[in-house]
Amino acid sequence: MNIEKSFLKWPGGKGRIIDKLLPHFPKDCQFIEPFVGAGNVFINVSAKSYILADINHDLINTYSWLKDDLAMLYNTTKELFDTENDFYDIRSQFNHPKFRETVKLAAQFIYLNRHGFNGMCRYNKKGEFNVPKGKHKNIYFPGAEMINFSNKLLYSDVSLLCCDFTQTIGLAGAGSVIYCDPPYLTKHKDSFVGYTPSGFCYSDTELLADCLYDAVLRGATAIISNCDNSATRDIFHRFKLHSIDAPRSVAANGNRKPAKEIIGVLTPDML
Numbered sequence: 001m002n003i004e005k006s007f008l009k010w011p012g013g014k015g016r017i018i019d020k021l022l023p024h025f026p027k028d029c030q031f032i033e034p035f036v037g038a039g040n041v042f043i044n045v046s047a048k049s050y051i052l053a054d055i056n057h058d059l060i061n062t063y064s065w066l067k068d069d070l071a072m073l074y075n076t077t078k079e080l081f082d083t084e085n086d087f088y089d090i091r092s093q094f095n096h097p098k099f100r101e102t103v104k105l106a107a108q109f110i111y112l113n114r115h116g117f118n119g120m121c122r123y124n125k126k127g128e129f130n131v132p133k134g135k136h137k138n139i140y141f142p143g144a145e146m147i148n149f150s151n152k153l154l155y156s157d158v159s160l161l162c163c164d165f166t167q168t169i170g171l172a173g174a175g176s177v178i179y180c181d182p183p184y185l186t187k188h189k190d191s192f193v194g195y196t197p198s199g200f201c202y203s204d205t206e207l208l209a210d211c212l213y214d215a216v217l218r219g220a221t222a223i224i225s226n227c228d229n230s231a232t233r234d235i236f237h238r239f240k241l242h243s244i245d246a247p248r249s250v251a252a253n254g255n256r257k258p259a260k261e262i263i264g265v266l267t268p269d270m271l
Ligand SMILES: C[S@@+](CC[C@H](N)C(=O)[O-])C[C@H]1O[C@@H](n2cnc3c(N)ncnc32)[C@H](O)[C@@H]1O
Pocket: 006, 010, 011, 012, 013, 014, 015, 034, 035, 036, 037, 038, 039, 040, 041, 053, 054, 055, 056, 163, 164, 165, 166, 181, 182, 183, 184, 195, 196, 199, 200
């Protein structure tokens, strides 16, 4: 199976389990991803149309530039990668921009993603990106992956949204397939919980299950990823749950052994 890669590194990115996910996705649907992240699923899935959403404004700004002006974003990013820069200087500029939604911010976002620690995306309570510099010897400029991603954004029917998952799932109706890959609900308090200043907790995951149930009542199909533990099995008890082994990308204690995850599927005929 030929697996396409995103131009972004992303903790919890689904590139490594894409072969286990894709068989669950119906073809020719409206594909909705409320937690699109690095888009590792979008870039590998085939659908009639796509709604890609995430609460991360910097991420959606980057996708918008990739869709609307690849050349400008590519050149600005390449220049940043090719110039001698101080990581913390770029991070500080990124956190205190004169203007929002600029190509410069989108390029800096890609720069920080590739030069920061483990591709993490984490913000403090003030909304500042606070990932430290990574320890890479060689930094890869993901030019080919940017072009590939841009082509799919441009030549498919794609809508980009920056919003909370409740709003995105509200758009789903009969024939939609919603794939949700939210921040995972782990039992361990030292596990990675980045992405947004406010985090994602038990009640958010419960709310997600309720929103998906309502969408399936309207005729949509819902598919979720999460870690496999008693809490997630309880919250997603209405779903048909498939247990899989997934390679880890980020673990606070350095544990890189495969983790048990679930893929949950809920279709209208199951209600
Ligand atoms: C595990 S990542 C998704 C990774 C993606 N599936 C991939 O393979 O690249 C989870 C995403 O959820 C987003 N997120 C967190 N809270 C959210 C919320 N309340 N609504 C929408 N997106 C949210 C984060 O910004 C992050 O990009």
